[in-house]
Amino acid sequence: MANQRTKAASESIAFLVISAGVLIGFNAIFAILPPLRLDWTEDELYTLSQGTKRLASSITDRLEIVAYFSEDLPPPFNATERDVRDILSEYQSAAGSNLVVTFISPDTEAEKEEAQEAGINPVTHQRVTSDGAQVVEGYRGIVMRYLDRTEVIPVVQDTSGLEYLLTTNLSLLLNEKHTIAVLTGHEGATLQEGLQTLQACAPLYEFREVSAESEIDPEIEALLVVGPQTPLSDAELRNIDSFVMAGGSLGVFGGSVALTVENQQPSFSTVDTGVNTLLRPYGVVMESEMLLDTQCRRMQTPQGPRSSPPFVLVDLTLRQSTDCSNNDDCLDTAGPGFQCDKGTCQHPVTFRLEETWAPFGAALEVTEGASERAAVIAVSTENSWTQEVSSINAGADFTPRSEGEKPLMVAIQGEIPSAFEEGQTSNDQARVLVTGSALMVRDEILGQVQQMARQQCPMIGPFASALNAIDWLAQDADLIAVRAKDVSDPSLRVPENVESAEEEAEEAIRQAREAGQDAVNALVQGDQAGLDNAVGSQNDAIGAREAALERALLAREEWDAKMQQYRWGNMLGVPFLFALFGVVRWRMRLSRRKNISI
Structure with missing residues (x-):
């Protein structure tokens, strides 16, 4: 028995020595290798882009x-x-x-x-x-x-x-700054008035103002046209077209709806700046009606004290294609659609963004036959509609209509046909980005986002989309994937039944509001039959609203209860499993010891 114990002890010591040697060897090998980190977060938050x-x-x-x-x-x-x-x-x-x-x-x-x-x-x-x-x-x-x-x-x-x-x-240390030009002379945004916030948050770029009355400097990498309110001349349009044909990038932000603020009240007007003369051959048309959406935010007027009456800044959810990948490899490839090894990736301008703001903008329309070079990269929600500018009073309540999703932002790339020279196309370096809202990049909106986020350059919604647009136009996508990272605690995805129940409740509320408005109109016009029908419709809508709200409340309560189960499962489940594993292992060791025969 003594010999067996001595042999067992020797084998145990040998095993410990060999194990220690193996561990020391592995430590020595890994010490000279680059550090290895495993990042299992969905957007690779802790891995360099x-x-x-x-x-x-x-x-x-x-x-x-x-x-x-x-x-x-x-x-x-x-x-x-x-x-x-x-x-x-x-x-x-x-x-x-x-x-x-x-x-x-x-x-x-x-x-x-x-x-x-x-x-x-x-x-x-x-x-x-x-x-x-x-x-x-x-x-x-x-x-x-x-x-x-x-x-x-x-x-x-x-x-x-x-x-x-x-x-x-x-x-900034390795590269020279890109040159971005802003078109002047048409009562639009300038570097001194309207674009100061954008400049301060884009240190990689050198901004300057240019006139399109003469040939545009080919050293300029991108030209921005932000909210012009007076017509561009034929010479200006031709010079801009020549700039794009030579491979320059063009960003058009607004140009069909003008906003002015007097006595702290906004007013709107339709303007014919001529941008569609340029854009239509490229593949997109900016409509003259304003694009409105029930999903909106209420903010203060761009001018005046905070106590002034608020008015609605209509902002549109920036929705992406559901078959997109979040992998940032797609930012290194070119062409509309941005094909990559892992499927169709998101466009760099909208990379990983869930929403942005597009206040007081116009809808866009992609022209027939331009789908190969023109990609719709942002749309409104299904509960959006267009409305004549002359009929809009920003201080009054809007009557919503659901006309479906509307194109909000269009990116054009590839061989772009000239607007003036038949048969001429640009080289493959040319890029054009069009959106119907000038406020997307102006101080009035970006400044309010700064106040809300309490940061100088918060990389959310409007800020991220504005800077992504500049990066894409300048063909420098290095910072887009970095900007898109959000290291806040991830939230659980809300189940479809909860979202559908809440959407039904919102739709029922909208129908009740419309029926109430119809009743008011019938009462004013003295239409008794119309009033009776409207009241009946309103009662039906109110009943449907109550039922939908109850379903939404029950679905939300079920989801809250399930989240509590997840929370307690994470807190107690994992420690319990470790403890159970220890007990099972302990019992197995006891069983082996009892079965040892000497």
């Missing part, structure tokens, strides 16, 4: 990143340095030996002076202890240097948008 990797791999000289982070920062900033280290290690893996990363904790006076000279100043933090709250200073900033250029991130607030900041600054 393809555009960032491509940009980092283009570094040809030494690029130095110095991160200044004080030790022992209070929560939640004590975890920021670790997250910054992780993301910078991803940049190093993509860039190779040309990227050098250094972390410094400014403890000495010399290090603090060095940080401040580089543009990183200390920020105050509040540390809560048993003795009360204390105010402490600390550093959490990043400096990037390449050749004779330097970019600074003075304060890393959190890491949710850090890849966007780093990649933006990396592009």
Whole structure:
């Protein structure tokens, strides 16, 4: 028996030694390999986008990143340095030996002076202890240097948008700015009035104003026409057409509906700026009626005090094709539809966006035979309709009509036929983006989004779509996938029965409102028969509304109960399974010991 015990002990020691050797060997191998991270999030939130990797791999000289982070920062900033280290290690893996990363904790006076000279100043933090709250200073900033250029991130607030900041600054270090021109002379938006917010949030671009009375500089990469209110001359239209035929990009934001605000009240008018003379041969027509939607937001007037009466800014849900992929590989391919290995991908302008705002805009129509080069990339909801501009009073209630989805944004790419020279087409570099709303890119809307999000450049809805549009026109898609990342906690998808019940309730409410309006009209006209019919219809609609609301409430309660089950399952289910596994394993070991014969 003693020999058997000695043999068993020797075998156990040998097994432990071999296992330790294997583990040490694996650690040594993985220590010299690039770090490996598994990202199972749907949008690959914690993995560098393809555009960032491509940009980092283009570094040809030494690029130095110095991160200044004080030790022992209070929560939640004590975890920021670790997250910054992780993301910078991803940049190093993509860039190779040309990227050098250094972390410094400014403890000495010399290090603090060095940080401040580089543009990183200390920020105050509040540390809560048993003795009360204390105010402490600390550093959490990043400096990037390449050749004779330097970019600074003075304060890393959190890491949710850090890849966007780093990649933006990396592009500023490595590349020259793209030139974007804005058409002047037609009472539309200018760089001084209307587009200041867009400029401030697009640091990769150099904006300038141009006139189309003469030939447009071919060095300009994209021309923006934002809300013109007076007609473009034939010479201007011809010069813009020549610019597109030569491979330039054109963005047309509005041009058929004009908005003016007087005494804090908006008024609208139809304008014939001539843009359709240019756009119709390209493949799209901007209609003269305003596009309205029941899915809208109520906001203050662009001018006047906050106490002024609010009016409706009609905004349209930006809906994508259901068979699209979110993989950002499609951003590297060209052509309408953006085919890639994993199926039809989303267009870069609308990449991963769920909605945007298109206030006071016109619907679009793709012309016959243009579908191969013109792609509808954003539409209104099914509960939208068009209405004569002259009949609209922004302070009054609208009578909704469901006319189905309407094209809101159209992207044109490929061989675009000239609007003036028969038989002439552009080269494959030309791009045209058309939307019926000028406010999509103007300060009046972007400024209000800033106030709502309490950020200077929030990468949501209108901001993201505006910047994506500029990127696509300038043929620089590196930041689009980064901009689309949302690191907020993902929410569970609401089941179809809940959505359908709520949609039925909304439809019943709309029908009841229409019946009530019909009753009012019949009463004013003295039509007793019409009044009786309208009242009967209203009663039926009210009954249907109550039933639909009850179904929606029951469906929502069932869904809430199911979410509670998910929540408790995550909290208790996983620990229970681990405990059960331990008990089962323990019982199996006891059983094996009882069966050992000596």
